[in-house]
Amino acid sequence: MRKQTLGEFIIENQKQFRYAEGELSRLVNAIRLAAKVVNHKVNKAGITDIIGESGDLNIQGEEQKKLDVFANETFIKTLSNREIICGIASEEEEDFISVESKTGQYQNKYVVLIDPLDGSSNIDVNVSVGTIFSIYKRLTPSGTPVKLEDFLQKGRNQVAAGYIVYGTSTMLVYSTGNGVNGFTLNPAIGTFYLSHPNISLPKEGNIYSINEGNYNHFSDGIKRYIKYCQKREGNRPHTSRYIGSLVSDFHRNMIKGGVYLYPKTQKNENGKLRLLYECNPIAFLAEQAGGKASDGKQRILDINPTQLHQRVPFFCGSKDMVETIERFMEGSGA
């Protein structure tokens, strides 16, 4: 039986979208288009001059690779030209961007936060990378320029979130609050097909993803958890898998079960991952699929943001595994 396309899925599920006047559908369609454009470039990165350093530094002070710049510009342009959003924030932009509508007003109701190309340090070594997006309704009055408060919302206010993983195949995985669905791109015809309906994140798992190179800088609780995973007692063999690309590590854990950890370290005392456009959207998807996401103490989606690019410690994936980590971090062990 032919698989449903993303376009058909959006129309069929239109009624389920909160605020279902159709803008959110158009917004997902705009993300679909931008994803195809970026995918085309990512797949050609090895044979065009776009690979490698662009010479610029992004606001994180990191070498900005040309694909980073291209992905950032593509998503901002595609999302801004569709009369859907009134503001956008990006990992690659120091400040948020107000988006006027064609009438010169700011009637559109959604704001988007994106990490346009997460894991970009992997590009030159042909390892998968991803785009992460998070969507909210604005809080400030329609018809006025957006304000920082429109972006500094708790993750539980998200109306939609998702990622694109540019891997062995390109997938768009997203949720509008009614479960998580995955769509795989058929590059021959440029169409996304529903390949992973109603993704359920296994409650248990035996894969842990962490950069063990930071071991000496982890808290005692995290060190004990890593040793617990490495102990082979009974039928509990854990496997360590770390791609160095959040979207890819999380996507695998969504399908197979497992947990991703980015604790605080001496170098990153609040962890490395960004709350607003990495942790919140991934946490939203994890919970929608039956998983869990915490900063070691509290639910990620309950954190009250204070800065656009703030970092938080991040533990996300199979519910039982996240809860085990929380117990190790409070000192009570497995």
Ligand code: P6P
């Ligand atoms: P480290 C990529 O820069 C990223 O934000 C995530 O995609 C990835 O999981 C993590 O950082 C890798 O960080 O410090 O282990 O290289």
